[in-house]
Amino acid sequence: MEKIELDLQAQGISSGYSEFYNEKMANIQPEAEAAIGSPLPWDSMPDVDQLTQLEKPGYLPVENGYAVADDGSMAVAVKTLMPNTTPQMWDWWFGWHSAHSDRYQLWHPGSHISAKWEDGRDDVCYVGRNSIIKEKIGKMTLSAAIQFKSPIEFGFPYRTVNRPDNAVYICAKIGHPKLPFDYGTLVHQVRVTEEGTEMRSRFWMSGRYVSARQDNLLNRASAEILQKVKALPREFAQDLLRHCAEEMNHLASILPDLYKQYATQDTVGISGATTHHGDAKFEEAVMATLFNKVPVKQRPASIYEPKTVEDIINIVRYAKKEGRRITITSGGHSFSANFLRDECLLIDMKHFDECHLNVENKTAEAGPAVGGSTLMKALYKHDLFFPAGHCIGVCLGGYLLQGGYGWNGRKLGIACESILGMDIITADGELIYADPDTHADLFWAARGAGAGFFGIVVKFYLKVYDLPKYRAVIAHNFAIKHLEDVYRWAHAVGPEIPKAVEFQMVMSKNVLNFMGPGIEAIAPIFADTKDEFEEAKHFMKNSPIAHKATIKTPAINPGIDMLYKTVMSHYPENHCWGVDNMWTHAAIDDLMPHIKEIAETLPPAPSHFLWLNWHPGNLDTDMAYSNEDNIYLSLYSCWKNPADTSQYGNWASDMMRNMEPHATGIQLADEALHKRTAPFMAEENFKKVEAIRAERDPGGLFHQWHSKPEYLG
Numbered sequence: 166m167e168k169i170e171l172d173l174q175a176q177g178i179s180s181g182y183s184e185f186y187n188e189k190m191a192n193i194q195p196e197a198e199a200a201i202g203s204p205l206p207w208d209s210m211p212d213v214d215q216l217t218q219l220e221k222p223g224y225l226p227v228e229n230g231y232a233v234a235d236d237g238s239m240a241v242a243v244k245t246l247m248p249n250t251t252p253q254m255w256d257w258w259f260g261w262h263s264a265h266s267d268r269y270q271l272w273h274p275g276s277h278i279s280a281k282w283e284d285g286r287d288d289v290c291y292v293g294r295n296s297i298i299k300e301k302i303g304k305m306t307l308s309a310a311i312q313f314k315s316p317i318e319f320g321f322p323y324r325t326v327n328r329p330d331n332a333v334y335i336c337a338k339i340g341h342p343k344l345p346f347d348y349g350t351l352v353h354q355v356r357v358t359e360e361g362t363e364m365r366s367r368f369w370m371s372g373r374y375v376s377a378r379q380d381n382l383l384n385r386a387s388a389e390i391l392q393k394v395k396a397l398p399r400e401f402a403q404d405l406l407r408h409c410a411e412e413m414n415h416l417a418s419i420l421p422d423l424y425k426q427y428a429t430q431d432t433v434g435i436s437g438a439t440t441h442h443g444d445a446k447f448e449e450a451v452m453a454t455l456f457n458k459v460p461v462k463q464r465p466a467s468i469y470e471p472k473t474v475e476d477i478i479n480i481v482r483y484a485k486k487e488g489r490r491i492t493i494t495s496g497g498h499s500f501s502a503n504f505l506r507d508e509c510l511l512i513d514m515k516h517f518d519e520c521h522l523n524v525e526n527k528t529a530e531a532g533p534a535v536g537g538s539t540l541m542k543a544l545y546k547h548d549l550f551f552p553a554g555h556c557i558g559v560c561l562g563g564y565l566l567q568g569g570y571g572w573n574g575r576k577l578g579i580a581c582e583s584i585l586g587m588d589i590i591t592a593d594g595e596l597i598y599a600d601p602d603t604h605a606d607l608f609w610a611a612r613g614a615g616a617g618f619f620g621i622v623v624k625f626y627l628k629v630y631d632l633p634k635y636r637a638v639i640a641h642n643f644a645i646k647h648l649e650d651v652y653r654w655a656h657a658v659g660p661e662i663p664k665a666v667e668f669q670m671v672m673s674k675n676v677l678n679f680m681g682p683g684i685e686a687i688a689p690i691f692a693d694t695k696d697e698f699e700e701a702k703h704f705m706k707n708s709p710i711a712h713k714a715t716i717k718t719p720a721i722n723p724g725i726d727m728l729y730k731t732v733m734s735h736y737p738e739n740h741c742w743g744v745d746n747m748w749t750h751a752a753i754d755d756l757m758p759h760i761k762e763i764a765e766t767l768p769p770a771p772s773h774f775l776w777l778n779w780h781p782g783n784l785d786t787d788m789a790y791s792n793e794d795n796i797y798l799s800l801y802s803c804w805k806n807p808a809d810t811s812q813y814g815n816w817a818s819d820m821m822r823n824m825e826p827h828a829t830g831i832q833l834a835d836e837a838l839h840k841r842t843a844p845f846m847a848e849e850n851f852k853k854v855e856a857i858r859a860e861r862d863p864g865g866l867f868h869q870w871h872s873k874p875e876y877l878g
């Protein structure tokens with residue numbers, strides 16, 4: 166084999182690593198040596214879609230060997246016995262070596278030329294990151310982007326990421342470092358043996374394994390051409406077997422000492438960004454997580470932006486080891502900034518924003534950072550629907566955990582009732598799937614516990630619905646002088662309003678930005694049949710106070726974009742908010758004095774007072790969510806300048822405190838538990854949540870709600 170001259174000095178081998186730099190490589194192991202001789206028949210090697218066979222106990226028929234198909238596709242298998250090493254050491258190595266070429270060169274002196282992380286960082290983590298390497302394999306000098314993936318993405322079961330003490334699975338796509346195509350896949354399983362570990366390496370390269378990195382027409386066409394060109398020469402398969410057998414055998418001999426010397430456990434490596442308190446961009450990073458820009462004093466110790474489940478598992482394990490507590494944000498729309506706590510490790514799930522629809526089965530898989538409006542717009546394209554929240558930016562993570570009051574929610578139920586299952590990382594740092602039959606306790610608690618949930622949801626499996634055929638909004642806008650008539654009418658008609666209507670009223674100091682103080686009475690309708698639609702319109706059409714409205718709109722279908730745009734006019738971004746709420750079934754005579762006081766003291770628009778006609782009927786689903794009533798009242802005080810916080814900040818909670826005698830608890834959607842404690846769950850359900858928490862998170866790894874009522878413990 167042609168040797169590359171390596172001058173340690175020139176290559177930057179630091180004196181720290183030079184003691185591990187040994188150009189004299191041991192002979193490769195006999196089984197691998199025996200396999201180098203001649204290729205095996207193509208069909209004797211499992212194909213890439215069978216790679217999860219590695220997870221089975223025992224061995225596969227071919228553990229060492231290579232085969233080349235007629236189309237130039239290659240499959241290579243190598244087994245290396247590695248006494249005195251552990252799976253964790255290998256896991257660490259793959260995160261550590263790629264930051265510096267001189268580390269990479271230790272692995273195969275003479276053949277490994279350079280390595281760097283594509284993101285330019287030098288911390289220890291590999292899953293979700295791309296290593297740009299240059300190495301000699303046989304006669305070829307290969308430049309490649311080794312794109313490390315989670316074994317879950319390769320189809321391995323969840324247990325493969327949960328038990329690194331038994332085995333680790335190093336999985337990667339191998340591709341061109343600059344062009345958008347890949348030409349191979351690799352998996353190294355490192356599993357425990359009596360002597361240490363054994364590594365079972367598998368490669369599928371070239372030929373049919375050339376593919377476009379991003380699946381679009383142009384990339385697909387170029388990949389097809391490249392497949393024909395046969396990316397690698399046939400002898401590459403044999404060379405790769407030898408190279409892998411050499412480098413793994415060699416590294417195994419130095420890894421225990423390297424690990425001892427360089428593996429530090431006092432930081433957590435993740436593929437996404439990390440910002441620590443004290444970093445120059447820390448304040449900016451904190452504010453970027455918040456919808457509500459009201460000044461908050463609490464500050465996390467660090468903000469982590471994981472990209473993979475492995476990242477989150479690492480953070481959880483680190484937090485437990487260091488005795489730190491965790492908070493989570495997905496869309497940052499908690500009005501009370503529930504996830505900002507002093508000294509916590511804040512996990513920002515913003516990269517978990519993928520959404521896949523299964524139109525035929527009427528299901529969706531969505532990350533917690535998928536916005537409800539994003540999901541809805543994707544569904545509309547296929548005439549499908551989900552009871553997503555009413556505002557752009559509210560993400561499924563927080564929305565579904567607290568319940569989820571969404572479009573057509575009176576008919577379809579609280580949105581969390583449409584969750585079929587969830588992928589959750591538990592306080593033990595394990596990735597699990599929860600549904601009514603599996604980890605049913607977590608599934609039960611997750612649907613309603615909101616910010617008190619003790620796990621990190623990484624994916625939701627959702628049931629979606631047919632898009633209702635008849636959709637419209639009717640609005641009657643009244644001047645404030647008609648306040649008494651409007652609220653008395655709404656209270657009286659409420660119980661009769663059909664479920665296809667999500668009737669609500671918004672009081673503000675400047676209705677439609679020009680009318681001045683008044684009330685918008687709005688009836689969004691989502692009906693499946695013409696008859697249902699006609700029935701839904703009836704109460705607005707025949708409203709006895711309609712003639713008092715300054716503006717009346719007929720039933721218009723505004724389309725999904727305009728629907729969201731209209732709602733967003735009440736919830737501008739980059740503002741400060743003071744919000745609080747209550748459920749009630751009180752008599753209108755009891756509520757009226759408070760409504761009048763609200764009208765008198767309401768801060769300037771876009772601050773507003775929401776009346777939502779809910780009248781839910783019986784809640785049939787057994788889940789943590791358990792508190793609702795006929796009418797939902799919520800106050801939203803909104804101001805631009807943080808300096809005005811002392812003027813407007815407490816208005817909503819002060820008003821709600823006055824109304825407490827008429828309240829039957831609150832929604833977690835608009836909670837202000839940092840200012841006012843109120844019940845948000847039936848007592849029995851709360852006790853069950855706490856019992857499950859005691860089992861699942863006995864150490865209190867996860868922060869909870871800001872406060873909870875006395876009876877709730």
Ligand SMILES: Cc1cc2nc3c(=O)[nH]c(=O)nc-3n(C[C@H](O)[C@H](O)[C@H](O)COP(=O)(O)OP(=O)(O)OC[C@H]3O[C@@H](n4cnc5c(N)ncnc54)[C@H](O)[C@@H]3O)c2cc1C
Binds near residue numbers: 496498
């Ligand atoms: C402008 C606006 C409009 C709104 N409209 C509606 C509406 O129409 N209907 C409705 O029901 N609610 C609505 N809400 C309330 C909203 O649903 C909740 O605030 C919800 O918590 C926001 O979710 P998020 O992921 O964006 O928020 P975040 O602030 O990121 O999350 C809130 C809390 O949820 C928990 N959490 C978030 N993600 C995860 C996760 N992946 N795993 C575990 N825990 C997690 C954390 O404890 C976090 O503190 C609205 C809020 C705003 C600001």
